[in-house]
Amino acid sequence: MRVLVQRSLEAKVEIRKKVVAEIEKGMVLLVGFEVEDTMDDVFFLANKILHLRIFNDENGVMNKSILEVKGSILSISQFTLYADTSHGNRPSYTRSMKGALASSLYDAFLQELKKDCKVETGIFGEDMQVSLTNDGPVTILLESRKK
DSSP states (O other), rough: EEEEEEEEEEEEEEEETTTEESSEEEEEEEEOTTTTTOHHHHHHHHHHHOOOOOOOTTTTTEEOOOOTTTEEEEEEEGGGGGGGSSSSSSOOTTBBOOOHHHHHHHHHHHHHHHSEEEEEEEOOOSOEEEEEEEEEEEEEEEGGOOO
């Protein structure tokens, strides 16, 4: 499982020119699953994200979590995070988990986050346009295989 975390001042996702979700200060997550992922990966990364200290404290040091700053999360499913371009220029997605299973793990991931944080989402499998103001910029790639 991979999650690209972006600290943001504001973010929104649109589908067919209609805003379906938006947040103010918080994180934008691009979330992808590979064929070997399990609930262990979901639990590990949900916990890591909720406690990731990427928000500034009173001294301007990244020392606070999303929970401490009472921020929100905008989560977007993103199967292209497992694109393989090692054989030419056209990405292969053979490592990306397919439809129903990926959707099930994604839903479980969202439920874990929602236990402690406000979470908005796009729509799984839809063509989405995501806009954000990346704060910092701070962008961090998390992978469950690198525990």
